Amino acid sequence: MxxxxxxxxxxxxxxxxxxxxxxxxxxxxxxxxxxxxxxxxxxxxxxxxxxxxxxxxxxxxxxSPPSIPVSNFAESDLVDAYLNGAWWTGRIARKVDPNYYVRLDCDGTEAHCAFYRVRLHLEWEGGEWLRPPANRLKMDGGEAKPNDRPS
Known part of the structure; x- marks a missing residue:
């Protein structure tokens, strides 16, 4: 590309x-x-x-990935957390309203993140954005499906 x-x-x-x-x-x-x-x-x-x-x-x-509104992340959802000037891939460990603790894939540590610094993790493959199969989130009243393409 x-x-x-x-x-x-x-x-x-x-x-x-x-x-x-x-x-x-x-x-x-x-x-x-x-x-x-x-x-x-x-x-x-x-x-x-x-x-x-x-x-x-x-x-x-x-x-840069598209912005996809997410009303609420659940435990173990695959996300990116914005920490120290970068987006780090991880999974939601727990929610402490309205924020999250994210277990980072790079080293397994948990990081506290404000809700507005957590986004749905997307993969860039073959010139398209794909949602990993593990992410099934409620978005704008609809349900994300595995490998759906963001609109």
């Missing part, structure tokens, strides 16, 4: 310690056939004076 200049994307690094995390970024330029210069929106240069820019392989980039 080709990404355009100024397109909002997420970077999924394959590095140990930040696996299962998605950092918001903006595409600045294409480099060759499948590499891009991106500017992270939440990561900074070593001297902390400017946003970090990096050359990233196309396999580590995905578009």
């Amino acid at each position: 080709g990404f355009r200049y100024k397109e909002a994307v997420e970077i999924c690094s394959r590095k140990r310690g930040i696996l299962d995390s998605y950092y918001p970024a903006t595409v600045l330029a294409a480099v060759g056939k499948n590499r891009y210069i991106v500017e992270y929106q939440t990561r900074y240069s070593d001297d902390k004076t400017r946003l970090l820019t990096a050359v990233v392989d196309g396999s580590e980039i995905r578009p």
Whole structure:
């Protein structure tokens, strides 16, 4: 998939310690056939004076996922929790109204998250957003089905 200049994307690094995390970024330029210069929106240069820019392989980039309203997550729902400037994949461990504790896939720790910093986890496959089969959530009065495509 080709990404355009100024397109909002997420970077999924394959590095140990930040696996299962998605950092918001903006595409600045294409480099060759499948590499891009991106500017992270939440990561900074070593001297902390400017946003970090990096050359990233196309396999580590995905578009920003669509926003899907969810009225309530249940225990064990697969979600992304926004922590330390990135979206981290995990499962709802428990709800403490109106917020959640999310067990992170990367290390099994539980993180407290405000309800507005938790989103439905979606997979980017073959140029489409798919809901993982484990997610069956009530959304806008309807029920999400396995592998439904978000509208």
